């Protein structure tokens with residue numbers, strides 16, 4: 001059993017019973033405690049097993065648990081960011097938000113309500129999808145707390161299409177809806193890793209009109225990670241930032257387990273390095289979506305996803321710890 005942080009007032013880190021016993025017991029993300037074991041948390045890792053919004057291969061409803069399984073080997077110290085992400089702030093696994101697989105509108109409402117409940121405690125969210133539909137209700141909830149947020153969207157696709165067969169809530173439409181609803185700061189939006197075929201040239205014009213910048217996967221290749229990070233930071237500035245990672249931003253060689261794969265994507269090394277480069281940004285919450293384990297092999301995709309989520313959690317954890325330290329200094 002894990003000690004409760006209600007009693008100790010200190011974060012409860014993952015249990016380190018042994019250096020290698022990562023594979024025993026039920027999986028939580030990074031083997032952090034469950035939310036009900038600690039009461040409250042600074043960062044809630046939460047699953048959303050919903051994939052009724054997909055346009056091609058289904059299966060992302062199993063993504064969250066696959067990521068949890070693949071995250072067992074995450075160790076306490078993250079050298080790339082020189083941080084112990086689970087040790088100075090509480091990170092807890094909040095389980096899953098259940099969403100009706102037979103009714104997308106109802107599912108979107110449930111996800112929003114579930115996100116509201118967690119965010120109202122002051123926690124930041126690291127959401128594990130699910131398909132990309134779920135980004136919209138989470139952004140609504142995040143914007144209720146922070147106002148319109150900057151968005152970095154890592155994805156092969158734009159996901160700013162208008163509708164599919166008349167449906168407005170799908171995995172190809174969340175960011176158009178979000179702009180229409182005024183929950184994104186349209187001066188600070190960027191897609192990263194975009195590539196592949198489109199329905200028409202107008203897709204790009206409409207996307208630009210919504211306010212998005214695009215860094216294609218070819219741009220990452222040509223400009224390199226450091227220049228890309230610099231450009232992204234200039235665009236985002238100090239604004240509250242939401243990061244949405246669709247795992248299909250990676251090349252199918254690095255992430256075969258996804259529903260709408262596109263050739264010519266980022267390597268997992270590039271993605272991890274870009275995310276790490278955003279260390280000074282004001283990251284308020286993040287999601288990682290579209291892992292569909294049925295198409296995966298040897299956990300290639302879910303390992304890449306869990307390591308990306310680890311970097312995102314580390315970004316948030318470092319920031320929270322820094323703000324706490326600042327507050328303490330001001331009190332002295």
Ligand SMILES: N=C(N)NCCCC(=O)O
Nearest residue numbers: 055132157171172246260
């Ligand atoms: N994987 C996500 N989120 N979107 C893909 C939409 C692809 C399509 O419209 O064909």
Ligand SMILES: [Zn+2]
Nearest residue numbers: 156157246248
């Ligand atoms: Zn995608």
Ligand SMILES: [Zn+2]
Nearest residue numbers: 132155159246
């Ligand atoms: Zn997407």
